[in-house]
Amino acid sequence: MTATTAPRGWSYSLGKISTGGWFLIGIGIPLGGYLVYELFDDPVLFFQTTMKSFGLGSVYAIVALGFVLIFKATQTVNFAQGALAASGALFVSYAVFDGHIPFTTLRNPLIEIEPEWLGWSLSVVMALAFSAMLGLLIERLAIRPMVGQPLFSVAVITLGLEIVLRVFNNDAVEVDFRSLEIPYGTGGFTVGDAIVNWSYIAAMITATVAFVAVYIFYRTRTGIAMRAVAFDQEAAMAQGINVGKVFAIAWAAGAVLAAIGGIFATQPPVKQTGAVEPETANIAFRALPAVILGGLDSATGALVGGLIVGFAEIFAGQYLAGQTDLLGPGYTLIVPYVVMIVALLVRPYGLFGTPEIRRV
Amino acid sequence: GSDSDDGDTAADTAAEEPAAEEPAAEEEAMEEEAMEEEEAMEEEAMAEFASSPGIDADNMVIRVGLNTDLSGAFAPLTTKITDGHLAFWEEVNANGGIEGWTIEPIVLDNAYDVPTHLENYESFRSDGAEGVAMLSTSTGSPHTASIAGDAIDDNMAVIPLSWYSGWGDPGIGANVFEVQTNYCVEAMNAVTYLSETFGPKMAIAGFPGDYGEDGSLGAKYAAEQLGLEIVYDGQGQVVPGADQTPVITGIAESGADFTWLTTNPSTAAELIGGAAQAGYTGQWSGNSPTYNPALLATALGPVLDTSYVHSTYNELWGTIDTQGMNDLISVMQARRPDAPFDDVYIISWIEGLIAKQAIEQAIANGDLSRQGILDAFNQITADLQGLAPDQSWSGDPNTNVVRESYIYDVDLAIYTPGATVTTEDASNGYVKIQGPFVSPTAEAWTYEPCFKADF
Amino acid sequence: MSDAINPIADIPLIEIDEITLRFGGVTAIGGVSFSVRPDELFAIIGPNGAGKTSIFNTISGVYRPQDGDIRWKGESIIGTRPDRVANLGIARTFQNIELFPQMTVLDNLLTGRHIRMDSSWLAGSLWVGKAKKEEMANRRKVEDIIDFLEIEQWRKHPVALLPYGYQKRVELGRALAMDPELLLLDEPVAGMNLEETEDMARFVLDIQRELGIAIILVEHDMGLVMDIADRVMVLDFGQRISLGTPAEVQKDPAVIAAYLGSEFAQTSETSR
Amino acid sequence: MFGRPNLYTSYDQEAQIFPTWSKKIAVGLFVLTLFLLPFDVPLFTDEIPVLKSIPIIGSLIGEGIPLARFLGDETWLRPISLVLVLAIAALGLNLLAGVAGQVSLGHAFFMGVGGTTAAFLGGESGDGLYGLGLPIWIWLPGAGVAAALVGILISPVAVRLRGLYLAIVTLGLVFLGIHLGNTSWGRKFAGAPGLGRRFQELDIRIWKEDVPLVNVGDDGHWLWFDVTDNQKRYLFLLVATIVMALLAKNLIRTRTGRALQAIRDRDIAAEVMGVPEFKYKVIAFAISSFYAGMGGALFAALSGQMLGTDYNLFLSVEFIAILLIGGAGTVSGTLIGTFFVVMIPQFVEEITKWLSGKEGGIVGTFADGVLAGPDDFGVIATGTQSPGWQLSVFDWNIVLFGVLIVVFLIVEPLGLYGVWIRVRNYWKQWPFSY
Amino acid sequence: MLEVANLEVVYNEVILVLRGLSIEVPDGNIVALLGANGAGKTTTVRSVCGLLDVHEGHVTKGSVNWRGTDIAHHSPAKIVESGITQVMEGRRVFAELTVDENLTTGGYTVKDKAKNQAAYDRVMELFPRLADRRTSTAGYLSGGEQQMLAIGRAMMAEPELLVLDEPSLGLAPKLIEQIRDIIVEINQQGTSVLLIEQNAMMALSIADYGYIMETGKVVMDGDPKKLLADDDVQEFYLGLHAEGAKKSFRDVKHYKRRKRWLS
């Protein structure tokens, strides 16, 4: 890796502190100073904001990991990730709110298990299994036939899938606030005077677990095979790697991560209702800057990128609220993109992304 | 140039009125002469009406257009409204139509997209199979605005599915016949009620644009008239899809007695939940589309139960006993037994009643052309059969603009989730507090579009 | 320095002076010097990973060496951007074919003429006077090259569909189209059969002799290198281990040990 | 020279866009048809009794040959005009993404810049709106130039990014654009959020005079024809599209076009060939944005309204679909791709309509199985709403659109261009299958 | 034993590349397959390894028998598991993976950890240059280093039949000798080898049997010694004059010469 950044030519001299780097330092120091001031000004609010940022960052990280997983196997951004998130949350709602096994009118036996949280958790696991199956189905029908075809076409196929899934979610099932019966609710506990939502903690734990799992997976044989497939499908086949199997694993896991992201997208700090709605699907678009910021192909990047974007969004929302006149209404919507662009100025492949190999 | 067009329209109406009386008189005479010679009468009647775009005089069919959103952003809502609309016409046709004329509703999906709306309009205005005599639904403000000019050229009467305060202004849409009160007046009435009930400190938050800012401006106008204190002004600050921390912080720190929202339910839920957690204890209310009873089944249910007041511009399902409401309920139960229980069917009914009465008037005038229907609109006072205040459009907008609205309390205890129209004792959790009522603020207000746009 | 061995003391076309190029811990080139005269056919050989391609890359400006200097007609070109280097008159081919695969042979060659044309995008899109004339004139030049390389029948084919040997030829053609003074050829006959190698040898010699273009050749086909090169430099681990005429180099024990191997020494002995 | 399509006697001749007579005539006829499309051309209508009396042709003509008449009722004029407008913008993205290989999801943003600029330059000022009321020959190119300048402004960032990184950064531009339109000063140019601002007609004026030189916005009479405003607009857009397409075609086949393709295919090699990557990527961004800006202005003109939120992500995505379906890199592919992407939903709609209209017979039975009326089962609900899993026809249109994209790309990943290559190869070999 | 019988392969439904090709690789043998560029050698490899699909190619006639089963329509993964591995033409290393990770993918089908380790050690021993660059990203290796990696990767699979498609491409003369020795050694350990080469001398010097193909067909086959003695082979594959002396590239006639066996 070290070799890559050494003496590239004029256009590749990214190693040294470039103008972009100075720029970062230039805005970083006053920004940091301001934050330190805020910390001492109102430590309770600062702590609360920090925890909220961790909550949002973790949700982004989970969704971003789903993107990374599928990217690492297929080299494409899965634009259907948002619809998959909504579908996953919908399955959960079926299982725990309607008490049905998804797609059927059969009673979900798991929900009766006592204590309540256990029954709920088991039902969620079942719902996630349905998400995995949906992922497998999509992979089988729409992605497998594209083995060896231009990546860009695959990306657009996922867009087509997004359209189809969205219609099914929104219009066939009518996801109009279907509750997920979150056992810990949307409320929280207090530390001193600061309020911390249970959902922040849950998201943080889930993100950590997901990150560790994905991180370890990439160091296994199958993980390496997956990266090989992404890079050169034919050569991977020639090594005896079953490209179909690798795709299936990636899509099943990607769909499950999307679904988990979808579940958290109904809870604070994203939403306050604990219920699926059409907007649940938007979590994927909101997480895209995090994916890019971290680097499309890096699990670490997904985690770090998610947290950075989460912090930027929440802190900007909290501490720049007074400047809304200047920044324009809804400025929080573009904060992630601004952070992303600034970071890409310095590192065109995100913080942890692998640069494209360019050698003649 | 629309002002002069308006003048022309008025002139035309004046010119045609004497002519219109003649056939009507003839008809009466015939009825007296021979009641049993019905067929002959019908033939005669047919002869009176020429086929024109949307009118098939040979088969006595009148086509009415619905340019509506069945797959776009508002599809969950508009699909139901459209369905109610169709049920309405089915019922009308089953009962012999309007004076023997069958109404054929033509539905086209605009996907909440302006170019598609325009494309649909192109078929509606044509003299082909999809050409219509009038548009009984035109969903969306920018969409309706985009066809407003053409509608004047075509003499097409248009009922908007949008409560923007500008529709009453002939300069914005001379042929666009707004129904019920607008967002702006609704806000004035509700804010008056809220300030009287909860206190003088008000926070405002809403989307940017014709909907959100119309509501916010109405609230501000009321505040000015009533001497309320606007402790947080979030007009146009709520952008859907963004993290709402700035607005939530603003509301939570304002210490307002109540907050007036003009958003959609999803965003409202975010604001209400977020602010509640940030320590806000005041009350909430907002323009009608801000709220969705399905929210009661979510984690936010208890908060809404205690602190949300629902404002609307019409009666709600089963809250009154009038002909309109009873018809609506019985027809929906008979014709759409599986349809989800929802209050939006009342909007379908209102639009349907208006279109029906305009057509009746046009038939009475003996002119079913587009111009004839347009004229009829400017003559009638629509009887909304208790569903909402009656309404007319001729003359001064300031006298025509509807100023009544309604206030409901939200009650979690009586809410029945997942009900259909046939579910017994189904309720969306509304208990009427007041309405129809006109606040003094709204009463005294001189009409002009609250939110001004170059349309 | 190498000039000592030069039979004719001429002004060198290009002078490589003690260049060093490191990638992290790997030293690809470690203080190598040599110079090439106009019209000379200079070969660089050496084991895999010795730094041959890296030398090409530093000359073309793709890599910037940490140390040393490269002089073109006496002027330093260190740090010059690749496209400026091309403008100076240095053209090259690549070890792994770097043609523009979706373009036709004709368009590939015309792209080679990019630096010899100067119509702007505006003139081009209007297809007026000068732009049109320029296109026609350059088309004529390119046709000459097509004739020279005997690739007439492929003119309008996308290069990706061409057999490997022809792709290598087109790449040579693209470099020629730039009207260079110095041509860098990186393994032009790798993967070719004998017949194609012979064709390529013919082209290279013609380019050197008839067009008077200086050539630096990197190649592992010793038969070819020893037959056609004027001088040969041998690299190992980024260091120059030998430089001289083919005959001298072939006999150098260091070269045999590091690169040629025992067998080549034997066969070349017996066959001559 | 007829019938010998591959014999050229000079490079000049070979370099023409339509090198043979047969091609010239075919294209000429096609363009002529395009111009005549909106009119009732007498030759094709039943007004000529001689034609009608010929047995087969007569019955085919019926009420006039459909091709020449199908635009007659104006219903089709709007979607086809939309095709023309989007084609102009798509040509720009084709230059950037198809030719130079820089996939951008920000095309809608540049269109928005163009639309806003045009509304400012050509629109009237009023109630909180800025406008200069300048004539079309200023505001239309002005829209392109403004977008190009913005393109140049962002290119230092964009040029360093590759592949999906670039795609997603440019996606951010779309959100940024809509955000700017919402700000207090942005709405003075772009019009109020939600309603937008009225957009000027395409009338051609010399300066700000009252009576335009060429009036496009109202019905009128041109030469021997009565023309409606829709028809005039169509013709205007047709001319604009043809001009822009020719410019793009020339650009692609000359020096700059080759340089862009070289960068797309092999960037380092291109530089070593003397093509400065940075410069040409900036050029690509600028030209592409210029096309987008013009397209954006005309898009607003077609809607009659400038509405910031119309320049959204879905519009950007539509362009990507256009490129893929048409086959990236070629002008004709772009035009055909635009036609398909805009018209497919229409065709889908027609098909579902047609299906639901049939009773009995094979189609009828099939329709019966698939469509659900008010009381029976089936997947497609023809009533606008049925609860549960049944979808309305309109939802099915969308699903079908999504499925079509998926199936099409699975079957033909290279797009229509790939289909064409296949057909051509087949016929080249015919009658020998190998 | 691998038996390719009467194989016909078509690309894109129209381009007929193999026209009834028949070759055999008996167990334990080294078989050389020579032929001009575009003759269809790589296509043969693709049909044996099941990779035609990726290139829109199809077997339209004939069969590929490996140990008695027709594998012409098996998936590539299954074929590798049944013991056939190839060194792909043009290296095709996974540029973004490190050298070590590339080798891991090579051993993907070998489940036994100890075997994997042994194979890995052997590769490192054979190619000390790779050992130096273990953790380097493969894409930054020099051309020859990548070729070594490609060969090493194939060896990781411990195949029963190793198909080498131009393994000497871009390698230094000394290394070609080494590769030749490695092939012989691998073969002695029981692996059959199908060797495709432009370097005819090298290939024929170690092969047990040789085929020469031309436009999709075998035009000459037999014992390598016999082939080496053939005049045409001498002239067109070895570059020797009739007298058996090597001719100089400087003396190549500057006009076009073509030799085709058929036509």
Ligand SMILES: Nc1ncnc2c1ncn2[C@@H]1O[C@H](COP(=O)(O)OP(=O)(O)OP(=O)(O)O)[C@@H](O)[C@H]1O
């Ligand atoms: N961009 C790079 N990053 C890291 N290492 C590099 C890079 N380019 C070259 N190297 C290393 O530098 C050394 C020299 O490489 P180079 O390509 O010049 O070899 P070469 O002499 O051309 O070999 P071959 O004959 O195999 O082509 C190799 O060890 C290679 O791995």
Ligand SMILES: Nc1ncnc2c1ncn2[C@@H]1O[C@H](COP(=O)(O)OP(=O)(O)OP(=O)(O)O)[C@@H](O)[C@H]1O
């Ligand atoms: N994917 C493909 N589509 C169409 N034609 C192809 C394809 N792959 C190969 N060909 C054609 O098939 C013929 C044989 O190709 P192949 O690669 O098998 O030859 P080869 O003998 O391996 O040549 P080389 O020595 O250059 O590697 C060539 O003419 C080539 O152009």
Ligand SMILES: [Mg+2]
């Ligand atoms: Mg090299």
Ligand SMILES: [Mg+2]
């Ligand atoms: Mg080959």
